[in-house]
Amino acid sequence: MxxxxxxxxxxxxxxxxxxxxxxxxxxxxxxDIETPKPVLDAVRNSHFKVLEYSHSAGNESYRxxxxxxxxxxxxxxxxxxIIVTTGASEAILFGFLSCFDxxxxxxxxxxxxxNYHAFAVATGxxxxxxxxxxxxxxxxxxxxxxxxxxxxxxxxxxxxNPNNPTGYVYTEKEMQQLREVIxxxxxxxxxxxxxxxxxxxxxxxxxxYLKDVENNVILIDSISKRYSACGGRIGAFITKNKTLLDTxxxxxxxxxxxxxxxxxxxxxxxxxxxxxxxxTKVEYKKRRDLIIKRLNAIPGVECANPGGAFYVxxxxxxxxxxxxxxxxxxxxxYKNQTIMLAPATGFYETKGLGKQEVRLAYVLNCDxxxxxxxxxxxxxxxYPGKI
Amino acid sequence: MxxxxxxxxxxxxxxxxxxxxxxxxxxxxxxDIETPKPVLDAVRNSHFKVLEYSHSAGNESYRxxxxxxxxxxxxxxxxxxIIVTTGASEAILFGFLSCFDxxxxxxxxxxxxxNYHAFAVATGxxxxxxxxxxxxxxxxxxxxxxxxxxxxxxxxxxxxNPNNPTGYVYTEKEMQQLREVIxxxxxxxxxxxxxxxxxxxxxxxxxxYLKDVENNVILIDSISKRYSACGGRIGAFITKNKTLLDTxxxxxxxxxxxxxxxxxxxxxxxxxxxxxxxxTKVEYKKRRDLIIKRLNAIPGVECANPGGAFYVxxxxxxxxxxxxxxxxxxxxxYKNQTIMLAPATGFYETKGLGKQEVRLAYVLNCDxxxxxxxxxxxxxxxYPGKI
Numbered sequence: 001m002x003x004x005x006x007x008x009x010x011x012x013x014x015x016x017x018x019x020x021x022x023x024x025x026x027x028x029x030x031x032d033i034e035t036p037k038p039v040l041d042a043v044r045n046s047h048f049k050v051l052e053y054s055h056s057a058g059n060e061s062y063r064x065x066x067x068x069x070x071x072x073x074x075x076x077x078x079x080x081x082i083i084v085t086t087g088a089s090e091a092i093l094f095g096f097l098s099c100f101d102x103x104x105x106x107x108x109x110x111x112x113x114x115n116y117h118a119f120a121v122a123t124g125x126x127x128x129x130x131x132x133x134x135x136x137x138x139x140x141x142x143x144x145x146x147x148x149x150x151x152x153x154x155x156x157x158x159x160x161n162p163n164n165p166t167g168y169v170y171t172e173k174e175m176q177q178l179r180e181v182i183x184x185x186x187x188x189x190x191x192x193x194x195x196x197x198x199x200x201x202x203x204x205x206x207x208x209y210l211k212d213v214e215n216n217v218i219l220i221d222s223i224s225k226r227y228s229a230c231g232g233r234i235g236a237f238i239t240k241n242k243t244l245l246d247t248x249x250x251x252x253x254x255x256x257x258x259x260x261x262x263x264x265x266x267x268x269x270x271x272x273x274x275x276x277x278x279x280t281k282v283e284y285k286k287r288r289d290l291i292i293k294r295l296n297a298i299p300g301v302e303c304a305n306p307g308g309a310f311y312v313x314x315x316x317x318x319x320x321x322x323x324x325x326x327x328x329x330x331x332x333x334y335k336n337q338t339i340m341l342a343p344a345t346g347f348y349e350t351k352g353l354g355k356q357e358v359r360l361a362y363v364l365n366c367d368x369x370x371x372x373x374x375x376x377x378x379x380x381x382x383y384p385g386k387i
Numbered sequence: 388m389x390x391x392x393x394x395x396x397x398x399x400x401x402x403x404x405x406x407x408x409x410x411x412x413x414x415x416x417x418x419d420i421e422t423p424k425p426v427l428d429a430v431r432n433s434h435f436k437v438l439e440y441s442h443s444a445g446n447e448s449y450r451x452x453x454x455x456x457x458x459x460x461x462x463x464x465x466x467x468x469i470i471v472t473t474g475a476s477e478a479i480l481f482g483f484l485s486c487f488d489x490x491x492x493x494x495x496x497x498x499x500x501x502n503y504h505a506f507a508v509a510t511g512x513x514x515x516x517x518x519x520x521x522x523x524x525x526x527x528x529x530x531x532x533x534x535x536x537x538x539x540x541x542x543x544x545x546x547x548n549p550n551n552p553t554g555y556v557y558t559e560k561e562m563q564q565l566r567e568v569i570x571x572x573x574x575x576x577x578x579x580x581x582x583x584x585x586x587x588x589x590x591x592x593x594x595x596y597l598k599d600v601e602n603n604v605i606l607i608d609s610i611s612k613r614y615s616a617c618g619g620r621i622g623a624f625i626t627k628n629k630t631l632l633d634t635x636x637x638x639x640x641x642x643x644x645x646x647x648x649x650x651x652x653x654x655x656x657x658x659x660x661x662x663x664x665x666x667t668k669v670e671y672k673k674r675r676d677l678i679i680k681r682l683n684a685i686p687g688v689e690c691a692n693p694g695g696a697f698y699v700x701x702x703x704x705x706x707x708x709x710x711x712x713x714x715x716x717x718x719x720x721y722k723n724q725t726i727m728l729a730p731a732t733g734f735y736e737t738k739g740l741g742k743q744e745v746r747l748a749y750v751l752n753c754d755x756x757x758x759x760x761x762x763x764x765x766x767x768x769x770y771p772g773k774i
Contacts, residue, residue, distance in 0.1 A: 001484075004640040007443070028440075035438040043648060044431045051422040051618040051652070053415075056394070086473050086620065089642040097388075097509055102489060118641030122484055124511065231438040231647030233473065233620075253391040254505030255476040260618030261430060261648035265438070 001121050004114060006342045012329035013340050021333050024372035026360045027325075027340040029164065029310065031228045033280060033363075035265075039227055042268030043261045054260055056252040058084025058236075062263045065270040066236065073196065075208040075219075081240055083248050084258045084266075088194055088222035088235035089115065095218055095237060096123040098247040099188050105153045106190075109141055111313065111347030111354060113164045113192070128154070129349035134315055134357065137304035138166035140174040147181060156188035156218075157181065162195040162204070165347045165359040166313050167288075167306020172205040179210045187216065194222040194235075195309040197277040200285045202307050214240040223262075225310075227269045232262030284310050287362040287369055294373035295360075298380060300387075310362050313344060319385035321345060321358050327383060334378040337371060356387075388508050391501060393729045399716035400727050408720045411759035413747045414712075414727040416551065416697065420615045420667060420750075422652075429655030430648045440644040444636060445471020445623075449650045452657040453623065460583065462595040462606075468627055470635050471645045471653075475581055475609035475622035476502065482605055482624060483510040485634040486575050492540045493577075496528055498700065498734030498741060500551045500579070515541070516736035521702055521744065524691035525553035527561040534568060543575035543605075544568065549582040549591070552734045552746040553700050554675075554693020559592040566597040574603065581609040581622075582696040584664040587672045589694055601627040610649075612697075614656045619649030671697050674749040674756055681760035682747075685767060687774075697749050700731060706772035708732060708745050714770060721765040724758060743774075 006027050013023050057063065063079040070077050085091040092115075100106070102124030108116060110129035120127045128149050132138040140146075146157065157178060161170045170178075182189045191207030207217045219238035224230040237248055288305075291312060295303045300317030318324045321343035328338050344357030362369060380386060393414050400410050444450065450466040457464050472478040479502075487493070489511030495503060497516035507514045515536050519525040527533075533544065544565060548557045557565075569576045578594030594604045606625035611617040624635055675692075678699060682690045687704030705711045708730035715725050731744030749756060767773060 001634060001637040003637055007640045030440055032437065034436045040436075040438065044433065046431065049421045049427075050419065051427065051616045053417055053617040086477075086646070087643060090473075093642075102511060115641045115643075118637070122638065122641070124489060229438045230440040231644065233644070233646040247388060250388040250390055250505070251509065253394045254502045254509070255480075256474060256502075257618065257620070259473070259620040259646040259649055262646055 001118065004118070006346065009325055009329060009340060012326055016329045016333070016338060020336065022337040023329070024337065024339045024364060024368055024375065026362070026364065026372055027342045029225065029361050029363060030230060031225065031310070031363045032365065033228045033283065035228045036269065036272055036276065038272060039229060039265045039269045042264045046264055051260060053257040054263060056257055057249060058082070058258055059263050059267070062267040065267045069270045073206065075206060077238065081238055081245065083237045083245065083252055084263060085235045085237050085252070086258050087224065087233045088192060088220050089119070091220045091235045091237035092116065092119050092192070093122065094248050094251045095190060095220065096120065096125055097251055098244060100125045100155050103153060104155045105151060106156045106158050107146060107149050107154060108158045108349070110349050111138070111165050111344055112349075113160055114346045116158060117349065126153070127349050131350060131353065132166070132168070134302065134304060134313060137306070138163065138168040138313065140170055140177065143177040143181060150185050154185070154187060156190055158190040158192070160192040161207070162199060162308025164195065164309055165311050165342070165344070167309045167311045169199050169202050169307040170205060171202065175205045175207065175210060179213055182216045183213055188218055189213070189216055190218045190220060192220040194220070194225050197226055198281060198284055198310060199308040200281065200288060216241070218244070223266045223269060227272070229262070229265055229269070232265045233259055234262040234266045284362065287366060288312070290366050291360060291362045291369050291373065294370070298377050300380065312360050312362065313357050314360060315357050317380060317387045318356055318383060319387055320355050323385055324383060325358065328379055332379050332382065334375045337375055339372045339375045388505065391505070391733075393733065396712055396716060396727060399713055403716045403725060407723065409724040410716070411724065411726045411751060411755055411762065413749070413751065413759055414729045416612065416748050416750060417617055418612065418615045418697070418750045419752065420670065422615045423656065423659055423663065425659060426614055426616060426652045426656045429651045433651055438647060441647050441650060443639040443644055445469070445645055446650050446654070449654040452654045456657045460593065462593060464625065468625055468632065470624045470632065470639055471650060472622045472624050472639070473645050474611065474620045475579060475607050476506070478607045478622045478624040479503065479506050479579070480509065481635050481638045482577060482607065483507065483512055484638055485631060487512045487542050490540060491542045492538060493543045493545050494533060494536050494541060495545045495736070497736050498525070498552050498731055500547055501733045503545060504736065513540070514736050518737060518740065519553070519555070521689065521691060521700060524693070525550065525555040525700065527557055527564065530564040530568060537572055541572070541574060543577055545577040545579070547579040548594070549586060549695025551582065551696055552698050552729070552731070554696045554698045556586050556589050556694040557592060558589065562592045562594065562597060566600055569603045570600055575605055576600070576603055577605045577607060579607040581607070581612050584613055585668060585671055585697060586695040587668065587675060603628070605631070610653045610656060614659070616649070616652055616656070619652045620646055621649040621653045671749065674753060675699070677753050678747060678749045678756050678760065681757070685764050687767065699747050699749065700744050701747060702744050704767060704774045705743055705770060706774055707742050710772055711770060712745065715766055719766050719769060721762045724762055726759045726762045
């Protein structure tokens, strides 16, 4: 089991803070945006007397609300097709346990969310990467490249859309290409759509829109980013495949139930005013525009303009991102401030890739982003391993 | 993956309720005792604005409180030795993932909590049962029987103390016997002590009290039963083994964090008045005494007097407990009432065992227990498969 690529920097960040240095955390997808008050109030104003187990698939009242939410984004579901999980993490774990035998393979475009690898290790399956490139904004690799990787052990393709860590939003054309492949080879398509609402230009194209592959498509979801409710630990495993749902339910029953309070929060969130996502999106878009402008103004830095989520992958003029990210915390400060970034090596399965790249999460306000970019600019001048 | 032995009866219970029949749920460990108000208030009166991820090991403030709690039961820990999990379920999952390779073996006295089997399936390990008998109250099987089962693949022994489903409380002598075995064969000892406070006569003998096996002992814990807080989904993985903690942390980081609200509840629970457990224990003891008296008064029923938890295993004069439990819900009622029980076959790994046994959870008040026992008495007269 590999250590989390970001978390291994945590002791250096703690040491920097102990020295009185302000650390701007662009390393983790923890939004600073307030959890909407009605969402927290649903928990705080609850009246039950016994904090009971919920249904293993989640409270029926919450699943009914989720049916409403999904109908609004043109995904038609029944409550039976939704299994509420403890974060998207558990949905991925259950999915891997149910769809794969040990030794089976899942194809994932890299760079990808590092914890997919962790859950693959936990369940004994093999991640087969297909590399996407910064030069075309981390678009889906050519479909022939994906098809080349399919073997007798391949059971699924997994995408994250909008993508973490790249911010790329898959186009409808790319989704149709994926549809062809999963249909032809009878594969599952896992689609992690936790950032669905955060698309700044293009319309989101859900895997659930794909026709005639209903039994192949698995939607992984989460309220963490959508409502700034990471600590609620509420996600969902969604599919129209009845047999698969039956298997997932066995794992869901073994762990008894998802957290009750988080479900109350999630249920209330569906009733937020219609403009909630617009307001949030405006704020994130402003931050994205700022961070992209600032990054592109730094000599030697390259980055695409990510269309969604709240991440950007940038190529820096450095020898080794792991060294650089550690150095920023251990040996650098500017006006008593520094930044914490996520080294991109942790997002690539292929060894040696991503050494010059970092992921920046624009989860801080514009003032903080400006200060952080001042630090980065200065750091790239001072870093001994600059190229 | 097997279906939960209890949950497969759920549709029959739902059908009975739809017919207007009252179903007494003695089948599941969901206490009816109210969650203490200060525990719920800690959540309801919380003031934060962003529902953030907590530390992957759990909030430090909660782990500090847990250190206090454990000191009170004579278990001396540091915050680093405690990893807060999403229920005991996740602690077991992480423990199995970290201590075993696929194909390794864990020895568990049977009957045992059915979900241990589920987590073993999920992680590809083999459960090797050693049978304990109703005739001596489900005491630890002779240590020679346990030693006979040890192979080159055995990595651990797992006990639940007080035991679910039997209610048996392991004696200090039995714990010392287990200590000898794990020391001699260098095995892990998983000790699930979720029911620690519910010992009605004997003193609880924690695995954490065992000397010179600190690196072998793993404590699995949960706030679910202790404070009637099942829906909080808060447990803990505890050990003094530093290397093992490092591995567990990698799995903990992959799933980001345990639920925040449940941690607030757990933290407040440590400050409950000292007499909290006494009051709860008096209530459960009263129920135990009643249910044992009623069971033993029914002709052909045998049961031991369980010293802890809130379960009792009873041997009934029936052909097949799965049939009987389904029949109770589908074909029987008395004064428009019936009972839901857990068939014991689901708690035995050895095929064919437990066919005449059921588990009863005394999680209902004395009036309900009396009404449920009236039903059972009547049902055992009417059941077509009686022996």
